[in-house]
Amino acid sequence: MRLSLYPINTVKETPSEAEVISHQLMLRAGLIRRLAAGIYTWLPMGLRALRKVENIIREEMDRAGALEVLMPAVQPAELWQESGRWEQYGPELLRLKDRHDRSFVIGPTHEEVITDLARRELKSYKQLPANFYQVQTKFRDEIRPRFGVMRGREFIMKDAYSFHADQDSLSEGYAQMRTAYSRMFERMQLNFRPVRADTGSIGGNASEEFQVLADSGEDAIAVSDGDDFAANLELAVALPPATPRAAPSAEQATVATPGARTIAEVAALLQVSPAQCIKTLIVDGDDGEVVALLLRGDHELNTVKAQKLPGIANPLQLASPERVLAATGAQPGYIGPVGLTCRIVADHAALAVADFVCGANQRDAHLTGVNWGRDLPEATAADLRNVVDGDPSPSGVGQLRIVRGIEVGHIFQLGRKYSQALKAEVLDQGGKPVTMFMGCYGIGVTRVVAAAIEQNHDERGIIWPDPLAPYQVLIITMNHSRSEAVRNAADALYASLGEAGIEVLYDDRDARPGVKFTDAELLGIPHCLVVGDRGLAAGTLEYRHRRSGGNEEIPADGVVDFLRSRFTR
RNA sequence: CGGGGCAUGGCGCAGUCUGGUAGCGCAUCUGGUUUGGGACCAGAGGGUCGCAGGUUCAAAUCCUGCUGCCCCGACCA
Structure with a gap:
């Protein structure tokens, strides 16, 4: 390609709409142009990089035995009604009507369509396992598209769906995809980690995200510096402290703390570290009562973990100030576990503090020198907090570091959620119908290009890894x-x-x-x-x-x- | 959806407070001089100032409504 024949210019000024480096560079280098919010045209130079990514993905999917298909972007509403997601999906699902007033959606994902295909085509266990994939345009009407192609509304995704006669076969297929994914991102020369992820509402046994490490990433992940352990922050287990709690050395006392409501204010006022304080959060239980959650002052509540505890309302909901007052006799800011009658769950780290500071359950007062066992009963212990830098790795090797990542891939075992809803069955050896097990494996192809730039640039511009260079x-x-x-x-x-x-x-x-x-x-x-x-x-x-x-x-x-x-x- | 901000030539911006009919840099075009790290000189083209109303002798500027976009938050198989 001769540049004298290439009509699209580079630009010196950074367009004001671009916030992250990849977006700025993609606009300046002439890889993409914005058409509407979250919707972009790929110019020749950008498209060549995009194709490189696609082709590596195709080669590795093919190598893993998957078969490429191409499904429609426009899908009939009936399929979504059948799976139940017509109601569940919400405004992110772009719905439209044709001239006959029939409802359709622009596919944000293709579980329904592929499951429909599978139930029509797959009749016998002998046809399994099977894995179909496509590289195709998706549309999700994101609340807030941003960062250019990193979080667009229209984007290209490689999505694959595997079908299995039983869970063992699904696990095997999942493991194959995991390997294929690692090969792809290695070939792209990206610094990435497979990260254990929350399976969320979809359920299933296993789920991993493939995260490209970059400071601008939207996801916080905990990685071990001692081995290859990595987990989404939501999921990373905080181990109980290894050292036992110190013996009490102070007497409990009530001190006046007028106006000091936050841990930072209290710690500053009393000249103690936040780690010496315990914060008490009152949340709604699932039985109409409230539950007190206790954390060390320097720790943050992990809502995903808290939500999973028995007896806690899901989704997690902080109790209203009135209910807090009724349950504790005090307002938020002055609550503490001493004398509370509601259920109390304490984070392991909170239970390990001796001579701690907490709210006194009365206005403008806190307690100091409080000790478990002596001043209040030992509370139920649980893992409630986000892990922090320096925590021991749950893998037993090394310490955790909190880094940021860009989620470029996600694999998980769907199980039978869609196959059951759409009655996708095959006959087994005994001639009996069995519902197929499904796995689902996505890669944000367009996002990979942005992530690659995010990870490979300097102040002068892009530095393409060889395999992705236009x-x-x-x-x-x-x-x-x-x-x-x-x-x-x-x-x-x-x-x-x-x-x-x-x-x-x-x-x-x-x-x-x-x-x-x-x-x-x-x-x-x-x-x-x-x-x-x-x-x-x-x-x-x-x-x-x-x-x-x-x-x-x-x-x-x-x-x-x-x-x-x-x-x- | 809540909060904040922006909308002036292809891009980046000034002008708006204090109304008087639009300007700068980059880019583009022409001619000339230049040529190993974003050249210089001379000239040129390009804007119904987001849209619709209103106030006024007069509106980019003041008022009202709308639209689009950006940022923060909630949200995110």
């Missing part, structure tokens, strides 16, 4: 219009690299060197060859490596072999 090599000419020798040499080089099967972008514009170098860095093509009169005289070319910034003179003969030795794929 082009492998960029040729830049110096003095293009004036030097016939340069032009001829570069044309010949362009032709020969092309013949060698290398994907080449050729900057043959009549532009100043600075313009070309700056664009080269913005576009991020990994390998660059500079053709100029200087080198031609000596029979050399200048080779530049985008990532390392390296710069070397190489013999013009044997460029192809030289480049191949530098490709990292």
Whole structure:
């Protein structure tokens, strides 16, 4: 591809709408353009990168034995009514009517369609297991699309669905997909982690997210620095402290703390660390009563964990101030566990504090020197908090670090939720109908491109990993219009690299060197060859490596072999 | 959906408070000089100032309504 024939310009100014780096660079480098909120056109340069991602995914899906299909984006409402999601899905599901007033949806996902296909086509256990996938445009009417293509409303997803006669086969298929996913992201040279995830409302036995690590990521994940353990923050287990609680050394006392309601205020006023305080949260129980949840002052409640406790309302709901007053005799800010009559559940860490500070259950007062067992009964222990940096890893090896990630893939075992709703059955060996087990495996293809940039850039622009680069090599000419020798040499080089099967972008514009170098860095093509009169005289070319910034003179003969030795794929 | 903000040429912005008929940088086009890190000179084109009403002799500017977009929050197989 000759840049002189490429009509789309790069841009110096950062468009004001772009907040994250990948979005800024994608606009500036001319990979995408916005059409409406969360809806983007992929320009040629961006599309080539997108195709690279798609093709790696296809190759690995095929290798894992999956079969590509293409399902419709527009789906009849009846299928969604049959699965129950017509009611459940909410406004994120884009609904529309055709001219006959029949209801349709623009598919945000394809469980219904694929399950419908499976129940029509799959009749016998002998046809199982089967795995169908597609690379296709989805639409989800996100509340707040943002970060460009990272969280768009329309996006391209690879979604795969596997069908099995029993749970064992599903587990096996799931494991295969897990392997395939790891291979894909490794081939893309992304720094990623498979992360244990909450199965959420969908249920099922196992679920993992594939997270590309990046500071701008929307998800917090806990990773061990000692092994490959990684879990979504919602799910990461906080182990009970290894050291036993210290013996009481202070007497319980009531102190006046007028106006101090938060842990930070109380700790500052009393000159203690937040870790010496215990905070008490009153939430609704599932029986009309309230429950007190206790956390160490420096810890945060993990709502997913709390919600799973028996006796707690789901979804988790903080009790109203009136109910708090009725249950404790005090207002939020001055509540403590001493003397409470409601059920009390304490985080392991909260139970490990001696001589702690807590609310006194009366206005403008707190208690100090409080001790479990002596001043109040030992409470029920549970894991209630978010893990924090430095917590021991649940895997038993290493400490946890909290990092941020971009969820690019999600695999999970659906079980029979959809196959039951849509009656997708096959006959087993005994000729009896059995409901199929399903697995579901997604990758946000468009999001992967943004994530790759998020992880691979510098202040000058994109640094494509070799396998994702729109082009492998960029040729830049110096003095293009004036030097016939340069032009001829570069044309010949362009032709020969092309013949060698290398994907080449050729900057043959009549532009100043600075313009070309700056664009080269913005576009991020990994390998660059500079053709100029200087080198031609000596029979050399200048080779530049985008990532390392390296710069070397190489013999013009044997460029192809030289480049191949530098490709990292 | 709640809170905040923005809307002026392709992009980034000024002008709005204090009404007087639109400007800067980048980009684009023409000619010339330049050419190994975003050149310079001269010239040119391009905007019903988001839309609709209203006030006024006069509205980008004041008032009302609407629309779109951005940010924060709630939400997110």
